[in-house]
Every structure is written in C-alpha cells, then in structure tokens.
Amino acid sequence: MDTNAYLKAINRTIASGRFKDNWESLSEYEVPAWYKKAKFGIFIHWGVYAVPAFKNEWYPRNMYIQGSEEYKHHIETYGEHKDFGYKDFIPMFKAEKFNADEWAELFQQSGAKYIMPVAEHHDGFQMYKSDVSHFNAYEMGPKRDVLGEMKAAFEGRDMTFCVSSHRAEHWFFLSHGKEFESDIKEPLERGDFYWPSMPEPDHQDLYGSPPSQEYLEDWLIRCCELVDEYKPNIFYFDWWIHTAAFKPYLKKFAAYYYNKAIEWGIEVAINYKHEAFHFGTAVPDVERGQFAALKPYFWQTDTAVAKNSWSYTPGNDYKTSIEIICDLIDIVSKNGSLLLNVGPHADGTIPEEDKRILLEIGDWLKMNGEAIYDTSFWRTFGEGPTLVEEGQFTDGKTKAFTSEDIRFTVKGSRLYAIVLVYPENGVVKIKALREKSHDFHGMIKDISILGFDEQPVWERTEEALIIKTNKVQSAAPVVFSLNID
Structure with missing residues (x-):
C-alpha cells in the first residue's frame, strides 16, 4: 500500500465532505434511527488467542510477563518463548469449521439486530483481507477473508454489519517480550507482527509513552481501510484511544467515516469509551456495566456471556440467560442498547453454552420482543428496591432483582411494564401507575400479558396499579402491555 497516497485521499475526502475534522463540525452528527430501534447486538471476540484459550484474550500480552500464570502456562505447554512465541499460534488458527451462515442463523435466532466482529484485537492480527500488513486471516492462519464472509452472511439475514478495532493498544501490548530472551526482538519495522512493542512500565502503566506519528498514521489507515472495504454501519473503538495523542486522528477518522457514509447512503455510528470523543459526536459505550438511571442520550453497554473472559476458554464463568435478559430490559428502559459478546473456538465453532444462552434469549424475545x-x-425507567450499580466493570455481580422491580418502555399507545421477577402469588403492584401518580395521568383502556392467554384482573388505587393473575408462572421476566389513552 502507498500509505502517503492513502493519507492524501483521506484528507481530500474530509476537505470536500460535509464533516470536517473538528468537534464543532462533528457535533452535527445524529445517531441513526435504526440503531436506537435495534436494542440488541452480538459482539464476537475471535482470533489467534483462541488457540491457547487460556485465561482470556489478553494471553498474548501476559504470556510475556515473567512470573504471570500465562507465562508459566506457556513454558509448560509450548516451551520457551524464544522457540515458540505468540506468532507460532497463527498456523494453528485454522478456523477449519467456521461457517458464517451457521453463525448468522444462530444470531438471528437470538434476536440480535446488529452483529459486531472484532476486526483486529490488541494482538495485531487482522481478521480480514488487508493491504496494510501480511499478518491477516486472508494470507495466514485460516487463509480466508473471514470478516468478508461474515458481512455477506449477516447482511443476507437482514442483520446490520458492524466492526470493532482494538488496534490502538497494540502500541504496548507485546512489549514485555523484549525484557528477556524471546521471539520479540529488535529491529522491529512497520508491518511486522510485533511492531512496535513499546515499553509498558511496571506491567501496569499503560500510558508510558505516547504513540508516534508513524504509528498513529498506521492506525488511521487501518481504520479507514476497514471502512472502505467493508462499509460497516458501526465502528467500535476500545478504550485506549482516549489518550491525548489520538485526538487529532480520531477527528480525522470520524470525519472520513461520516463523509463516506453520506457518499454511500448509509447511516453509521461510532462507539467510544471514557471521553475519547466529544459528547454528541458519537455513541458512548459502558464496558461491562450500565447506568443507574435513565439518560436523555442514547448509549450502549458491551458485555459478554462469560464474566471472566471475552474469548473462549474452557473455564469460562457463564452468566445465565435470565441475568442477561434482565440486564437487556434494564438497559433498554434507560435509553440504551445491549451488545453481548460470544467467544468462538479456534476452529470456528461456537461453544454449546454460548449457543444455549443465545437461543434462550431469542425464545424470550420471540414472545416479548414488542416491548424491546x-x-x-418512558417518563421514568422503572421502580423497585434493587439498585443497579453504575459504571464500567460492575456487571460481575448477579443482581438480586425482586417482584417489585419493574421496568417501562413505550411504543405508540402501548406502555409496557416488565416485571423482572414474577411473583408466585400472581399479584403485581406498580406504584408509578397508581391513581394521582406524578408520572402517569392517562387512562388505561386494557391490559394484556405478552405470551400468555390469561386475561389479568386489575384496578388502580392510590397505592398502585394492582394486577392479578392466576395461571401465569415464569422464571423469566413477564411483560404487561397497557393500552393507554
């Protein structure tokens, strides 16, 4: 690739397009209507790290940290790092059973509306055909454009295709291999798999040295290549792009992406964490967490079916489908969307437990999807005694919801009251819909239960809207549909 020519083409697109590379111009961005309606997407962490399948997807970094569990495991299982390094897993990553159409069928059955494969993780291996580096799935490992196959399969089933890039963190991700005799050694040049492997002091200080102009330009080109070749409807960034050095390049990328979307006639979005983008220029994302209250702006949670890892490992600690459904409901009631991750095996098959969870979510959505x-x-997201802890990395603890925890959504003349834990006695009390409520002054014409034939008995008192059922039993949340006037 002629990188200088590509950079000039990026600048020409920005110069001639509606969006410029400044926050004032980018603040004119609007979140696509399709995205705000979709509510539920699938994230996919799949790459070379699925071969060792040990601890989590940070294995390539941690295997080079002397004394770590990954370091010890690597030596015991594969030998000394100088003889077998991370790059030597690439030929073992064959994806021999990968079938994009089978994935698409499963994700469609799960009820997901948009699908987001990780195009490049921190390890620097591109899961797509690229002119930037030879270390990609088309030329090595599977020797297939697996990202292109996914795009065709997902869009063939009317699911929106998206991508994520975690390339920014590659600046430091493999640096510890330089601290002892391993396969990571100088000289490292642009295009090399391990380039640049810059120091990460104390194994924790991920802000040690700012990326160079050469690295930042390489990062920008990789992102724009993904946009040009795959036309994703969402481009997700992981956390490290919020460091100061990326700011000018983030603005360039956003302007380029938004202008290209106009040119192609598609509606797109960028996901970001922390304060990487100015508020209103992209969609904020909360990693493994959510907000405690309703937000006036659209947002997203990204989390995984497993609590301990984004990628497949034999010891994954899985959530239950009901936990995830409750989180989905809570997030949607607060003006958010849920992006739920699965981690396939190295051979391209999706683990049975991941499948089971997705299909159970899909079964619930088939019955109750109109409320999602x-x-x-609505005016208030919900009610009940259970407080949802706010912020990232808070979803590792199971939330102890009760029959008093209720969430609301609305569509047209329908108000949906979703009971997160249905009471055994069949009596539901909704305080927000009581007589003389500050939140609701309308008339309730009738009430039905999604997925059940029983007609509930109900009355409004000054204490609550009281709904009674005799036959409804469910371990999963139950949705009441209220026709209001």
Whole structure:
C-alpha cells in the first residue's frame, strides 16, 4: 500500500465532505434511527488467542510477563518463548469449521439486530483481507477473508454489519517480550507482527509513552481501510484511544467515516469509551456495566456471556440467560442498547453454552420482543428496591432483582411494564401507575400479558396499579402491555 497516497485521499475526502475534522463540525452528527430501534447486538471476540484459550484474550500480552500464570502456562505447554512465541499460534488458527451462515442463523435466532466482529484485537492480527500488513486471516492462519464472509452472511439475514478495532493498544501490548530472551526482538519495522512493542512500565502503566506519528498514521489507515472495504454501519473503538495523542486522528477518522457514509447512503455510528470523543459526536459505550438511571442520550453497554473472559476458554464463568435478559430490559428502559459478546473456538465453532444462552434469549424475545424493539423510554425507567450499580466493570455481580422491580418502555399507545421477577402469588403492584401518580395521568383502556392467554384482573388505587393473575408462572421476566389513552 502507498500509505502517503492513502493519507492524501483521506484528507481530500474530509476537505470536500460535509464533516470536517473538528468537534464543532462533528457535533452535527445524529445517531441513526435504526440503531436506537435495534436494542440488541452480538459482539464476537475471535482470533489467534483462541488457540491457547487460556485465561482470556489478553494471553498474548501476559504470556510475556515473567512470573504471570500465562507465562508459566506457556513454558509448560509450548516451551520457551524464544522457540515458540505468540506468532507460532497463527498456523494453528485454522478456523477449519467456521461457517458464517451457521453463525448468522444462530444470531438471528437470538434476536440480535446488529452483529459486531472484532476486526483486529490488541494482538495485531487482522481478521480480514488487508493491504496494510501480511499478518491477516486472508494470507495466514485460516487463509480466508473471514470478516468478508461474515458481512455477506449477516447482511443476507437482514442483520446490520458492524466492526470493532482494538488496534490502538497494540502500541504496548507485546512489549514485555523484549525484557528477556524471546521471539520479540529488535529491529522491529512497520508491518511486522510485533511492531512496535513499546515499553509498558511496571506491567501496569499503560500510558508510558505516547504513540508516534508513524504509528498513529498506521492506525488511521487501518481504520479507514476497514471502512472502505467493508462499509460497516458501526465502528467500535476500545478504550485506549482516549489518550491525548489520538485526538487529532480520531477527528480525522470520524470525519472520513461520516463523509463516506453520506457518499454511500448509509447511516453509521461510532462507539467510544471514557471521553475519547466529544459528547454528541458519537455513541458512548459502558464496558461491562450500565447506568443507574435513565439518560436523555442514547448509549450502549458491551458485555459478554462469560464474566471472566471475552474469548473462549474452557473455564469460562457463564452468566445465565435470565441475568442477561434482565440486564437487556434494564438497559433498554434507560435509553440504551445491549451488545453481548460470544467467544468462538479456534476452529470456528461456537461453544454449546454460548449457543444455549443465545437461543434462550431469542425464545424470550420471540414472545416479548414488542416491548424491546422499536421502543422508547418512558417518563421514568422503572421502580423497585434493587439498585443497579453504575459504571464500567460492575456487571460481575448477579443482581438480586425482586417482584417489585419493574421496568417501562413505550411504543405508540402501548406502555409496557416488565416485571423482572414474577411473583408466585400472581399479584403485581406498580406504584408509578397508581391513581394521582406524578408520572402517569392517562387512562388505561386494557391490559394484556405478552405470551400468555390469561386475561389479568386489575384496578388502580392510590397505592398502585394492582394486577392479578392466576395461571401465569415464569422464571423469566413477564411483560404487561397497557393500552393507554
């Protein structure tokens, strides 16, 4: 690739397009309507790290940290790092059973509306055909454009295709291999798999040295190549792009991406964490966590079916489908969307436990999806005694929801009251819908239960809207559909 020519083409697109590379111009961005309606997407962490399948997807970094569990495991299982390094897993990553159509069928059955494969993780291996580096899935490992196959399969089933890039962190990700005799050694040049492997002091200080102009330009070109070749509808960034050195390049990328979307006639979005983008120029994302209250702006949670890892490992600690459904409901009631990750095996098959969880979520959505898809938030997100802890990395603890925990969504003349834990006695009390409520002054014309034939008995008192059922039993949340006037 002629990188200088590509950089000039990026600048020409920005110069001639509606969006410029400054926050004032980018603040004119609007979140696509399709995205706000979709509510539920699938994230996919799949790459070379699925071969060792030990601890989590940070194995390539941690295997070079002397004394770590990964370091010890690597020596015991594969030998000394100088003889067998991370690059030597690439030929073992064959994806011999990968079938994009089978994935698409499963994700469609799960009820997901948009699908987001990781195009490049911190390890620097591109899961797509690229002119930037030879270390990609088309030329090595599977020797297939697996990202292109996914795009065709997902869009063939009317699911929106998206991508994520975690390339930024590659600046330091493999640096510890330089601290002892390993296969990571100088000289390292642009295009090399391990380039640049810059120091990460104390194994923790991930802000040691700012990326160089050469690295930042390489990062920008990789991102724009993904945009040009695969036309994703969402481009997700992981956390490290919020460091100061990336700011000018983030603005360039956003302007380029948004202008290209106009040129192609598609509606797109960028996901970011922390304060990487100015508020209103992209969609904020909360990693493994959510907000405690309703937000006036659209947002997203990204989390995984497993609590301990984004990628497949034999020891994954899985959430239950009901936990995830409750989180989905809570997030949607607060004007958010849930991006749920699965981690396939190295051979391209999706683990049975991941499948089971996705299909159980899909079964619930088949019955109750009208209370999720295309809905909006109500005056209040919900009620009940259980407090949802706010912030990232807070979803490792199971939330002890009760029959008093209720969430609301609305669509047209329908208000949906979703009971997160259905009471055994069949009596539901909704305080927000009581007589003389500050939140609701309308008339309730009728009430039905999604997925059940029973007609509930109900009355409004000054204490609550009281709904009674005799036959409804469910371990999963139950949705009441209220026709209001």
